Amino acid sequence: MNTLSVRDLRVRVGDGRAAMTAVDGVTLDLPAGGALGLVGESGSGKSTCARAIVGLTPAAGGQVLLDGRDYAGARGRRLRELRRRVQLVFQDPRASLNPRMTVGEAIGEAAAAGRRLSRQARAAEVARLLEQVALDPAHAQVRPGALSGGQRQRVALARALATRPDVIVADEVTAALDVSVQGSVLNLLRRLRAETGLGLLVISHDLAVVRYLCTEIAVMHLGRIVERAPTPTLLAAPQHPYTRALIEAAALAGLDGEQVAEGEPPDPLHPPSGCRYRTICPVGPLADESRRICVTLDPAVGADGRRHRAACHFVPPETVV
């Protein structure tokens, strides 16, 4: 059974001439206790997707299902329930932790949301959560400004755990940290998942991060999922040219896929006309785009050598939802 299922999610951002579809029909499934990675270069729409899942950005269409119940467009009590069950942890905990609250107050407030806890029970819960993220319970007395980046991220995770969520959406949670502490936060996430049975949706531009944490990876490009497969399969036998480019770039950069090797990412406001993968397509650029022949192995679109349609997607066999 999937804890979290996202169906055909669409999100529009920006206004007027700058309006664009940042998330364009995304479908994802996170099994209970599973770990799914969402990778793609900067601007591909990963964070917008995460924000829409927890209702921070309105969806223009689609469903966000938790145990089969749709929370897309939820308000009031249902929105609070969604945000209790799906916790979003951001790249920069300074932005999400109130600098005026002590660590204990921030975690205690989350722990007490929606249930009655005595002062004593709240303090005990804060201490338990701090221990769970490998911080000394004495940290409850300090403010976030007195902590290191790695410690702050642990506090953000403790606060997320305080609501007893089914899923944590970890959006670039190690990107702002020193390399020396990135590993310990990744280990913590892995341990928490094993200990608590939490589902993890890991959002990162860094293939090494999702490879380490996730059993399955979905690749996002210009607002769409272009490929999804179990981690070893995706890394060993990528089907989509964009996935291949991402993996090649990661190999060049020591498995950090920040920049696809083919140059600048396309401008999402003005996506390429015709086939959006033509620059990385195995066929290569064609003078006359209307004559592009699809060489994918997917019998529905390419094995018979039919032409690409104007906005054709590369559809690798068996891997795309």
Ligand SMILES: Nc1ncnc2c1ncn2[C@@H]1O[C@H](COP(=O)(O)OP(=O)(O)OP(=O)(O)O)[C@@H](O)[C@H]1O
């Ligand atoms: N509120 C907004 N107003 C206008 N454009 C937006 C807004 N939010 C996101 N976008 C645009 O939507 C696209 C997707 O952005 P998003 O942050 O989701 O990508 P991302 O893959 O998470 O990249 P990054 O890792 O750099 O954050 C980008 O082109 C971005 O500029």
